[in-house]
Amino acid sequence: xxxxxxxxxxxxxxxxxxxxxxxxxxxxxxxxxxxxxxxxxxxxxxxxxxxxxxxxxxxxxxxxxxxxxxxxxxxxxxxxxxxxxxxxxxxxxxxxxxxxxxxxxxxxxxxxxxxxxxxxxxxxxxxxxxxxxxxxxxxxxxxxxxxxxxxxxxxxxxxxxxxxxxxxxxxxxxxxxxxxxxxxxxxxxxxxxxxxxxxxxxxxxxxxxxxxxxxxxxxxxxxxxxxxxxxxxxxxxxxxxxxxxxxxxxxxxxxxxxxxxxxxxxxxxxxxxxxxxxxxxxxxxxxxxxxxx
Amino acid sequence: xxxxxxxxxxxxxxxxxxxxxxxxxxxxxxxxxxxxxxxxxxxxxxxxxxxxxxxxxxxxxxxxxxxxxxxxxxxxxxxxxxxxxxxxxxxxxxxxxxxxxxxxxxxxxxxxxxxxxxxxxxxxxxxxxxxxxxxxxxxxxxxxxxxxxxxxxxxxxxxxxxxxxxxxxxxxxxxxxxxxxxxxxxxxxxxxxxxxxxxxxxxxxxxxxxxxxxxxxxxxxxxxxxxxxxxxxxxxxxxxxxxxxxxxxxxxxxxxxxxxxxxxxxxxxxxxxxxxxxxxxxxxxxxxxxxxxxxxxxxxxxxxxxxxxxxxxxxxxxxxxxxxxxxxxxxxxxxxxxxxxxxxxxxxxxxxxxxxxxxxxx
Amino acid sequence: xxxxxxxxxxxxxxxxxxxxxxxxxxxxxxxxxxxxxxxxxxxxxxxxxxxxxxxxxxxxxxxxxxxxxxxxxxxxxxxxxxxxxxxxxxxxxxxxxxxxxxxxxxxxxxxxxxxxxxxxxxxxxxxxxxxxxxxxxxxxxxxxxxxxxxxxxxxxxxxxxxxxxxxxxxxxxxxxxxxxxxxxxxxxxxxxxxxxxxxxxxxxxxxxxxxxxxxxxxxxxxxxxxxxxxxxxxxxxxxxxxxxxxxxxxxx
Numbered sequence: 027x028x029x030x031x032x033x034x035x036x037x038x039x040x041x042x043x044x045x046x047x048x049x050x051x052x053x054x055x056x057x058x059x060x061x062x063x064x065x066x067x068x069x070x071x072x073x074x075x076x077x078x079x080x081x082x083x084x085x086x087x088x089x090x091x092x093x094x095x096x097x098x099x100x101x102x103x104x105x106x107x108x109x110x111x112x113x114x115x116x117x118x119x120x121x122x123x124x125x126x127x128x129x130x131x132x133x134x135x136x137x138x139x140x141x142x143x144x145x146x147x148x149x150x151x152x153x154x155x156x157x158x159x160x161x162x163x164x165x166x167x168x169x170x171x172x173x174x175x176x177x178x179x180x181x182x183x184x185x186x187x188x189x190x191x192x193x194x195x196x197x198x199x200x201x202x203x204x205x206x207x208x209x210x211x212x213x214x215x216x217x218x219x220x221x222x223x224x225x226x227x228x229x230x231x232x233x234x235x236x237x238x239x240x241x242x243x244x245x246x247x248x249x250x251x252x253x254x255x256x257x258x259x260x261x262x263x264x265x266x267x268x269x270x271x272x273x274x275x276x277x278x279x280x281x282x283x284x285x286x287x288x289x290x291x292x293x294x295x296x297x298x299x300x301x302x303x304x305x306x307x308x309x310x311x312x313x314x315x316x317x318x319x
Numbered sequence: 320x321x322x323x324x325x326x327x328x329x330x331x332x333x334x335x336x337x338x339x340x341x342x343x344x345x346x347x348x349x350x351x352x353x354x355x356x357x358x359x360x361x362x363x364x365x366x367x368x369x370x371x372x373x374x375x376x377x378x379x380x381x382x383x384x385x386x387x388x389x390x391x392x393x394x395x396x397x398x399x400x401x402x403x404x405x406x407x408x409x410x411x412x413x414x415x416x417x418x419x420x421x422x423x424x425x426x427x428x429x430x431x432x433x434x435x436x437x438x439x440x441x442x443x444x445x446x447x448x449x450x451x452x453x454x455x456x457x458x459x460x461x462x463x464x465x466x467x468x469x470x471x472x473x474x475x476x477x478x479x480x481x482x483x484x485x486x487x488x489x490x491x492x493x494x495x496x497x498x499x500x501x502x503x504x505x506x507x508x509x510x511x512x513x514x515x516x517x518x519x520x521x522x523x524x525x526x527x528x529x530x531x532x533x534x535x536x537x538x539x540x541x542x543x544x545x546x547x548x549x550x551x552x553x554x555x556x557x558x559x560x561x562x563x564x565x566x567x568x569x570x571x572x573x574x575x576x577x578x579x580x581x582x583x584x585x586x587x588x589x590x591x592x593x594x595x596x597x598x599x600x601x602x603x604x605x606x607x608x609x610x611x612x613x614x615x616x617x618x619x620x621x622x623x624x625x626x627x628x629x630x631x632x633x634x635x636x637x638x639x640x641x642x643x644x645x646x647x648x649x650x651x652x653x654x655x656x657x658x659x660x661x662x663x664x665x666x667x668x669x670x671x672x673x674x675x676x677x678x679x680x681x
Numbered sequence: 682x683x684x685x686x687x688x689x690x691x692x693x694x695x696x697x698x699x700x701x702x703x704x705x706x707x708x709x710x711x712x713x714x715x716x717x718x719x720x721x722x723x724x725x726x727x728x729x730x731x732x733x734x735x736x737x738x739x740x741x742x743x744x745x746x747x748x749x750x751x752x753x754x755x756x757x758x759x760x761x762x763x764x765x766x767x768x769x770x771x772x773x774x775x776x777x778x779x780x781x782x783x784x785x786x787x788x789x790x791x792x793x794x795x796x797x798x799x800x801x802x803x804x805x806x807x808x809x810x811x812x813x814x815x816x817x818x819x820x821x822x823x824x825x826x827x828x829x830x831x832x833x834x835x836x837x838x839x840x841x842x843x844x845x846x847x848x849x850x851x852x853x854x855x856x857x858x859x860x861x862x863x864x865x866x867x868x869x870x871x872x873x874x875x876x877x878x879x880x881x882x883x884x885x886x887x888x889x890x891x892x893x894x895x896x897x898x899x900x901x902x903x904x905x906x907x908x909x910x911x912x913x914x915x916x917x918x919x920x921x922x923x924x925x926x927x928x929x930x931x932x933x
Contacts, residue, residue, distance in 0.1 A: 526796050529795060529796045529797075529798060530792070530795060530796050532795075533790075533792065533795025533796065533802065533806075534781075534785060534788070534789070534790060534792075534795060534805070534806075534809075535792040535795055536795070537774065537778055537781060537782050537785070538782065538785055540771065540773065540774055540778075541771045541774065541779075541782040543773075544770070544771035544772050544773050544774060545769045545770065545771055545772070547733075547765075547769060548765065548769035548770065548771065548845075549771070549782070550753040550754060550757075551731060551753060551757060551762070551763055551765075551769075551846075552757060552762065552782060552783045552785065552786075552845060552846065552848070552849050553754050553757035553758050553785065553786045553849055554754070554782065554785060555754060556754075562792060
């Protein structure tokens with residue numbers, strides 16, 4: 027029974043990774059850059075929701091909504107100031123900038139909120155579900171997280187395939203120059219992608235901190251990196267891939283923490299990344315890209 | 320054939336300037352110490368400046384010369400620090416000559432870090448760009464996490480390892496625990512001196528510069544500039560990538576040995592992502608591919624925060640702004656235009672034009 | 682004697698036959714032109730010959746040595762060097778160092794002797810410099826030896842690419858549109874240079890070119906590729922007057 031409980035926790039954590047991974051995978055697919063600061067947007071989202079809910083006493087739903095709006099604005103600002111001027115720069119320069127932004131957000135949060143970590147109270151008030159005569163309990167957070175992740179995934183897939191903006195995104199990801207010739211505003215498309223990614227980060231942040239209540243300036247970095255691992259695992263650029271990768275990674279992490287070593291949980295996740303990149307660098311659902319000579 | 324000066328070592332002059340700068344700085348510091356006018360605070364930083372400089376120039380070999388971003392450089396420093404400290408603690412009673420023992424510790428620390436560099440390089444260097452960066456980060460974290468739970472003890476039967484606690488080492492009576500998990504290694508002989516640090520810095524610098532200006536270094540830079548063209552003239556891409564990467568790792572190991580012999584206790588948590596980023600800041604601020612710049616940046620950023628209060632409080636924030644600002648300054652189109660219009664050369668030209676104009680009018 | 686003999690070379694990308702049963706025999710010392718409309722598969726042929734792509738079928742023999750399926754590096758060592766349609770220089774290296782990278786495999790000393798500056802380092806570097814300057818002089822680039830490759834004007838960058846390829850001491854040289862983007866006088870100069878280096882280095886050349894003046898002017902034989910297949914093959918006056926070739930170039 028404990029195995030099933032671990033499995034469910036793994037799927038729940040994996041769903042959060044999946045939502046974060048979406049932000050990575052869409053930005054990577056469209057802007058061809060690794061937005062290293064994505065994980066830290068989650069941390070900022072956590073602080074925003076925490077401030078409105080616990081300090082100012084607003085309702086959880088309103089706090090999360092404010093969190094979504096402010097994170098979206100943050101994502102757009104980062105893109106505009108730090109990434110947009112570097113569209114034609116070498117990828118090394120863009121990556122270093124993104125690392126700078128990530129580091130900036132972390133240390134800004136540290137200065138404003140202090141080194142002491144905050145205890146985030148859950149935004150979810152769904153009662154836990156008791157199964158098999160009380161031997162298996164599923165938390166309210168899990169009951170919300172998993173369906174919400176599926177809803178986001180499905181609606182995002184429909185948005186990308188059916189809407190004009192979504193098809194513009196596909197076009198930009200396939201060929202930026204050709205997209206310009208077809209009358210697509212590349213800058214706007216990339217900005218929208220960042221906005222969606224950051225809004226999702228805020229949702230992920232509400233879900234993640236509701237389960238793992240510890241909120242500090244660095245608590246976004248590790249989930250962020252793991253979600254990137256998940257995005258690579260599923261095949262970078264692929265929306266369903268992010269979901270599969272996220273959930274698999276969540277399960278691997280929880281199970282290995284339970285049965286192998288608590289302290290080495292992160293190391294094992296990284297080992298998975300290395301193995302995936304060596305065996306199938308394009309991920310489970312990724313496409314092969316050939317360099318043109 | 321026209322007679323050309325076949326200048327084999329074209330950058331000799333530049334190297335001498337760098338080494339001269341280090342020697343002058345060293346002499347000034349020694350004079351200050353001798354006359355008693357150096358504060359203890361600064362004295363304590365001298366060795367640190369050396370090892371941070373070594374870390375910076377060794378990372379510059381990977382980032383500036385090989386053109387690959389490594390976010391796990393602290394992992395190699397960590398390996399060097401632990402292996403070196405372990406060696407010194409184990410041999411402290413058998414090798415009594417400090418010079419020989421410390422030299423061997425440095426050599427062994429460098430070799431182990433270099434060996435890890437080869438292993439990680441084989442894995443990592445098949446990937447490119449962003450993937451490579453994230454995997455080096457992963458390796459750095461794995462090294463840190465594994466050493467953090469590692470226990471090693473020694474008794475008459477040999478070396479015992481454990482990943483859980485001291486008790487499970489099953490040491491016999493009289494055995495000593497050397498590596499104590501999260502507590503790391505303590506009581507390493509404090510052999511690192513400023514003089515040794517400076518000598519090691521100059522040696523590391525010469526190794527890197529000579530490597531860059533040799534056949535192998537040219538091959539590495541050719542791969543950086545254009546991999547496909549390098550292959551087309553028969554350059555073995557994998558071999559030279561791994562060569563540069565592991566050399567960089569080995570030299571980071573040297574910095575690690577210097578580090579662990581400078582302080583009483585060395586713990587693996589010190590060598591995390593934050594340290595890797597800090598080294599990257601030195602490289603970026605000093606200019607990628609510019610070794611002298613790396614050294615200056617490392618020294619300044621070690622020195623300044625201790626003296627300027629605001630630099631101490633906002634140290635990390637300043638690092639992050641340095642990273643972003645340097646990249647925008649170098650690559651944003653608006654900044655490139657600004658630099659073109661405000662370069663020293665353009666001012667000189669403007670002045671020259673003004674003079675010419677005045678002449679005509681006169 | 683045959684320098685290059687290619688039999689029945691094929692490759693397809695996702696169902697598209699990019700190169701379809703390509704056959705060519707080039708004699709030692711010959712200068713062969715490979716022409717054809719855009720998208721005919723000319724550069725793909727070069728990529729197959731140099732091991733960038735592995736052929737689905739066929740055989741490539743270079744000077745009696747089977748190089749089919751070998752890696753780019755092995756093929757270069759076997760004696761084939763090339764230039765690229767979109768110039769690929771080592772931008773941040775000096776002009777001299779670009780050529781010295783080409784000399785890499787024939788002038789060896791260990792990494793350790795480079796770092797320790799042992800006598801073999803100085804000896805080899807000196808002879809490499811002499812040889813590199815000799816090659817640069819053929820192309821009139823010796824005065825720019827210390828410049829960054831990226832600062833050279835376009836025409837000189839193309840020449841430097843040829844110089845670098847030549848530095849690997851090849852038996853056979855593949856030139857991918859060497860005159861692209863050059864003005865008529867630069868093209869004339871290039872033709873003169875190619876003729877001269879054939880005399881100096883006794884080298885076999887296969888070149889892709891759109892400039893018909895250059896092709897008709899210096900090539901001894903011409904191969905016309907269309908939709909990945911052979912359209913014509915022979916001496917210039919026959920090939921260039923072939924109604925099929927004219928049709929392929931000018932349309933119906």
